[in-house]
Each structure stands twice: as C-alpha cells, then as structure tokens.
Amino acid sequence: MDSANQQPLARSKAQPGAGSDFLALWLGDVPPGGRTTWLTTRIREAIVSGTLGVGDHLPPTRTLAAEVGVSRGVVTEAYQRLADEGHVVGQGRGGTIVVSRPVQPPGAAPSYRPPSSLPTTVAPGIFDDLSADDVVDRLRAAPARIDLSPGVPDLTAFPRAAWLRAEREVIGARAAAELGxxxxxxxxxxxxxxxxxxxxxxxxxxxxxxxxxxxxxxxxxxxxxxxxxxxxxxxxxxxxxxxxxxxxxxxxxxxxxxxxxxxxxxxxxxxxxxxxxxxxxxxxxxxxxxxxxxxxxxxxxxxxxxxxxxxxxxxxxxxxxxxxxxxxxxxxxxxxxxxxxxxxxxxxxxxxxxxxxxxxxxxxxxxxxxxxxxxxxxxxxxxxxxxxxxxxxGAMERHLRALRGRHRARRDAMVSALASRLPAATVRGAAAGLHLVVTLPPGTDDTAVARHALERGVKVHPLSLHRQVPGEPGLVLGYAAHTPGVVAEGIGLIADVIPGALDKT
CATH class of the missing domain: 3.40.640.10 (Type I PLP-dependent aspartate aminotransferase-like (Major domain))
Structure with missing residues (x-):
C-alpha cells in the first residue's frame, strides 16, 4: 500500500514538513546536511527546464521553510546560491523572482519519481431511486440546516477584498477593444x-x-x-x-x-x-x-x-x-x-x-x-x-494557505466527533480534500441513514449513491462549509438517527 494512504487521520495543527505544492517539494529522506543543496538543485532544475519562467515569484523564505520542514536559513541560503548563479534576483518586498531563461523547450517532458433551515419532512422520493438522473439536483435543492454534502468549500472565506482590488486593476487597464x-x-x-x-x-x-x-x-x-x-x-x-x-x-x-x-x-x-x-x-x-x-x-x-x-x-x-x-x-x-x-x-x-x-x-x-x-x-x-x-x-497561494488552516480545523472537528459519537465507524480520506468517508457496519442501509438525517436537518450523501457495484455501506461527509461547532453538531444528529435506521433494515 502506498505510504500516502497510511497517514494519521487527524492532527490538531499544521505539521512541519507536510510538503509544498510549489514544485511538489517533499523532504523525504534528504539528510540534514544536504538540504540546502537539495533545495537549490530542485529550484535550479525547474528554472533550467522551463517549469519556472522569467518573472515567476519564488515563495517567501519563511513560508517555504514552514511547508517543507526546514529552517528558514536553508531556504535563504538556497535562494542566495541561485542569485549568485544568476537564476533569480531579490527585490526586497517584491520578493525573489526568476530572471534566467530555460535551456530546453518548455514542452519537454519532466522527470519525476513518485514519493514512496430544519425540515420536518423530506421531499418524497429523493432517496427512493438512486439511479434517477436528477437525484443529485433534488438532493442539492433540499433544505437543510447543516449541509454536509461533499465538494463544497468554505464559501465565507472567498477573498472578496483581493478580488475587488484585482477587478479594479483589470478594468482600469483594459482598452475598449479588449471588451469584444x-x-x-x-x-x-x-x-x-x-x-x-x-x-x-x-x-x-x-x-x-x-x-x-x-x-x-x-x-x-x-x-x-x-x-x-x-x-x-x-x-x-x-x-x-x-x-x-x-x-x-x-x-x-x-x-x-x-x-x-x-x-x-x-x-x-x-x-x-x-x-x-x-x-x-x-x-x-x-x-x-x-x-x-x-x-x-x-x-x-x-x-x-x-x-x-x-x-x-x-x-x-x-x-x-x-x-x-x-x-x-x-x-x-x-x-x-x-x-x-x-x-x-x-x-x-x-x-x-x-x-x-x-x-x-x-x-x-x-x-x-x-x-x-x-x-x-x-x-x-x-x-x-x-x-x-x-x-x-501570489494572492491565490496566500488564499490557499489560509483556507487550508480553516479546513484542517473543520476536518479535525469532524474526525473528533466521529470518534466520540460513532466509534465503530471506519473513517477514510482525512489527509486531504473536503470530505470524509465513513463506512458503516455490514447490513446498514446507508440510504435510510441519509433519509433520517435529512429529516433531522442534516444533509449527507449515502455511499451507495456513488456505487455501481454493491459494496460496504457508508456516508460521504463534507466538512469545509461549516464551523467546527456546527460540524460536530451535525455528526451528533447523524449518530442519533443511525440506531433507528438500523432498526428498519
């Protein structure tokens, strides 16, 4: 089994060395004495190959150090070596940017080795036929006080101020001909x-x-x-x-x-x-x-x-x-x-x-x-x-870093609530994404659980909805759209309905 699928279910806060999306940097087995050389080499290769182009910004040293799990001095020294080689230049508050052009076409293939409102009734028929073409549309439209449907991010975190600033700059810089x-x-x-x-x-x-x-x-x-x-x-x-x-x-x-x-x-x-x-x-x-x-x-x-x-x-x-x-x-x-x-x-x-x-x-x-x-x-x-x-x-990266912190807290709240209220359930998919999968005991009617949960005001997807071939029952639970307290409340309401749902199977 791949190590990426064997991570702990939850951690209370961001862990150093979780890796960076920037160039997919992952410390792995790099020895402490070789980290500066390793980081310098990875960034140099990205510049030489064209993955990083002229004008691209390198992440702030403090940010990259925290994500990769090295000291800030390692990143600072790597950037300095790249500057000495003429690949990058520091611009103070403007950050560190790439100034060297690639020595091979940008289209060349890279080499990579993968790392080891509460309703009292539910609209009739929503869960009656999970193969119905409109079942997801009907479920999405069904009212619920706590929506734990998968795939919904924290919409309250949308970067309105950054968006409006960018919009003003974009509109102000457009010529009339560009609006056609x-x-x-x-x-x-x-x-x-x-x-x-x-x-x-x-x-x-x-x-x-x-x-x-x-x-x-x-x-x-x-x-x-x-x-x-x-x-x-x-x-x-x-x-x-x-x-x-x-x-x-x-x-x-x-x-x-x-x-x-x-x-x-x-x-x-x-x-x-x-x-x-x-x-x-x-x-x-x-x-x-x-x-x-x-x-x-x-x-x-x-x-x-x-x-x-x-x-x-x-x-x-x-x-x-x-x-x-x-x-x-x-x-x-x-x-x-x-x-x-x-x-x-x-x-x-x-x-x-x-x-x-x-x-x-x-x-x-x-x-x-x-x-x-x-x-x-x-x-x-x-x-x-x-x-x-x-x-x-760089505003998108900053937003993503902030969003990860919010989502992690909500993920942790869901994992904790599940451990408390549904200790026999198996939780999967906690290391990433916006949802968890909770598998239920054999013989459980997960559709009935979802129906009863919706009657209590909590919207979830039964795992059966996403199967073509029958398999273990479960629930697909999104956690990103609500605060930790609401997430925990939703899990409590789901746990309350499971015994009743099991009685009907």
Whole structure:
C-alpha cells in the first residue's frame, strides 16, 4: 500500500514538513546536511527546464521553510546560491523572482519519481431511486440546516477584498477593444497564468496555447465525452465507487460507464485491463469519494496501460486541499499526452465562478475547441483576467494557505466527533480534500441513514449513491462549509438517527 494512504487521520495543527505544492517539494529522506543543496538543485532544475519562467515569484523564505520542514536559513541560503548563479534576483518586498531563461523547450517532458433551515419532512422520493438522473439536483435543492454534502468549500472565506482590488486593476487597464469577442480558448493572460500555476503546483509543463478555458470541470467532461463518442468510443471506465454526477453525465451523452474497482492504492489497473475499455476517468490525487491517493506502483501500472493506446481523463478536482500527506503530481505531469487533464477554481475559490481549464491531448484539441466555440464562443473574459491577476500576484497561494488552516480545523472537528459519537465507524480520506468517508457496519442501509438525517436537518450523501457495484455501506461527509461547532453538531444528529435506521433494515 502506498505510504500516502497510511497517514494519521487527524492532527490538531499544521505539521512541519507536510510538503509544498510549489514544485511538489517533499523532504523525504534528504539528510540534514544536504538540504540546502537539495533545495537549490530542485529550484535550479525547474528554472533550467522551463517549469519556472522569467518573472515567476519564488515563495517567501519563511513560508517555504514552514511547508517543507526546514529552517528558514536553508531556504535563504538556497535562494542566495541561485542569485549568485544568476537564476533569480531579490527585490526586497517584491520578493525573489526568476530572471534566467530555460535551456530546453518548455514542452519537454519532466522527470519525476513518485514519493514512496430544519425540515420536518423530506421531499418524497429523493432517496427512493438512486439511479434517477436528477437525484443529485433534488438532493442539492433540499433544505437543510447543516449541509454536509461533499465538494463544497468554505464559501465565507472567498477573498472578496483581493478580488475587488484585482477587478479594479483589470478594468482600469483594459482598452475598449479588449471588451469584444475574444479567443474561444480563453483570455491569453489567463491561459498563461494557468500554465504557470499547474507547473508550480501540479508539475505540469504546458504551453499556454494548449490550455482551453472551460465553464468548470462539468463542461470539460461534457466536451470530452461528445468528442470521444463522435470518434467511436462507446464505453468509459469509471472508478467504483466514483462520482455519481460524472457517471450520469456520461450516460446522458450516450456513453456506457464501466465500473472499475478502487482499493487502498486507488484505481485497480488490473480491473481496468479486464474491463476492456480504452478510456478511463480517474481522480488520482484524492479519489472521490474514498479519499485514497493513487500509489506510485499503480501510477506505473497505468503508465504501462496507456502505452497500449489508453486514454486517461484526469479530474484534479480538489488536489490543492492537502493537510497530512506529501504532495503528489498530476498524472498529466508523468504520463503527458496520454492524459486529458481537468482542473478548476470551484473548490479553491467558489463554484459560482464556473471557471476551469482543460489540457487535452493533441488529437482531441481541435474537435474539442470546435465544440466549445459552438457551445458558447468562450468563457467571460473579465473574470479570467481577475483570476490571472490573483494567480500571478501570489494572492491565490496566500488564499490557499489560509483556507487550508480553516479546513484542517473543520476536518479535525469532524474526525473528533466521529470518534466520540460513532466509534465503530471506519473513517477514510482525512489527509486531504473536503470530505470524509465513513463506512458503516455490514447490513446498514446507508440510504435510510441519509433519509433520517435529512429529516433531522442534516444533509449527507449515502455511499451507495456513488456505487455501481454493491459494496460496504457508508456516508460521504463534507466538512469545509461549516464551523467546527456546527460540524460536530451535525455528526451528533447523524449518530442519533443511525440506531433507528438500523432498526428498519
């Protein structure tokens, strides 16, 4: 089993050395005497290879030291060595920026080795048929005082002040001609910012021209599904358990979602081979809903699978939210054009922005772009320019660091409440993401538990909703949207209804 899936369930505060999203830095087995050289080498390689470009900011020394788990002096010395070599320059309060150009094309493949209001009744029928096409929409619309649905970030933390400042700067700097119809691929400034963002945080090196801006991950998979269907694909492998919404979306397009088993190491590649499918949709950084990380061994197996012509649809939906485990790169970073990569700001800022990005393999780019142009002529440009400003100014990283602290506290509150109120339950997926999975005793009707919880004013997803093949019962519990006290109250109300639900099974 991969070590990333064996982390402690919870810690009371941020742990030094949890790793940094910047260049996926992870201290691992680096000896104390070699840390400065190691850090200098990693950053130098990123500059020389083009992962970091001219004008990119290095993280503040104090921040990077805390995230990686080294002394600030190590980072300061590494930056000084890079400055002496002419790669970076310090600008005082302006930070440390890259001034050296790469010595190989930015498109060259990087090398990477994976690290070892309270309702009294529930609208009738919501849980009667979990295969119904609109079950998630109806569940989302159902009123609840405490919504523990998965996938919702802390919307109260949206950086309103930073957004408004960036918006004023963007509007003030736009010429009238820039307010017309733009490139259907997306605003050039935002595509460039995304290419730098995914290079720094997900290990992906891509040309901005190959980034397609989309209206969230849902539109990305809509476009991919239509293009693949028109090219003759009829079946797509789906992690099981896996996202109900993604499964239904494939069915609406006319594709058959084929269940592929998931275990503690992530997607089972042997089951994928047995399925006979040539396309698979996966969530490798934090599998939905189990929360496991695709292990290094499984990544290598998947690499062998794509060599035979397979295509991976990578949903990187909440990879930024990481608390107690090492950073892992996107599959796109290691498998290259065998992967169609999808990311968005929905879990980082707010779903209401409806902004994401798709990096498709070359053979799919032209038909995907044609369909995108026909659908909407491209996303609104002004929000893209604001997002580009936030990404390039460092405001997005600062927001993410603050958000991690809030989410960690809420995660800890949920884990503690579960240990107190449901001690027999097994908790999974606590090291990252925005939700936990709680497995219940065999024979429990998790749909009945969810129904009774909603009657008490707490909204959750039964694990059965996200299964195609019957398996152990459980609940999928989101913790990010409420304060620790409300999260604990919600778990208490769920615990109160479980005995009654069991009596009805």
């Amino acid at each position: 119809y733009g490139d259907p691929r997306g605003a050039p400034a935002f595509r460039a910012a995304v290419s730098r963002w995914v290079a720094r945080s997900r290990g992906i090196r891509v040309d901005p021209d190959d980034v397609l801006v989309v209206a969230g991950a849902a539109q990305a998979f809509f476009l991919l599904a239509h293009v693949l269907r028109d090219a003759g694909t009829t079946r797509v492998g789906m992690e099981d358990p896996g996202s109900f919404g993604a499964r239904q979306q494939l069915r609406r397009v006319g594709l058959d979602p084929v269940p592929v088993a998931v275990d503690d190491d992530g997607l089972r590649v042997d089951a994928l081979r047995s399925s006979g499918t040539r396309v698979v949709m996966t969530t490798p950084a934090h599998q939905f809903p189990t929360g496991v990380v695709l292990s290094g061994a499984r990544r290598r197996e998947l690499g062998s699978w794509v060599e035979g012509g397979g295509l991976v649809l990578e949903d990187d939906y909440d990879a930024e939210h990481r608390y107690d485990r090492a950073p892992v790169p996107a599959l796109r970073a290691t498998l290259g054009d065998a992967v169609a990569y999808v990311g968005s700001v929905s879990k980082l800022l707010a779903p209401a922005l409806r902004t994401g990005w798709l990096i498709a393999p070359p053979r799919l780019r032209a038909p995907v772009l044609r369909l995108k142009r026909d659908v909407d002529l491209g996303n609104p440009a002004l929000p893209q320019l604001v997002l580009a400003h936030l990404m390039d100014s």
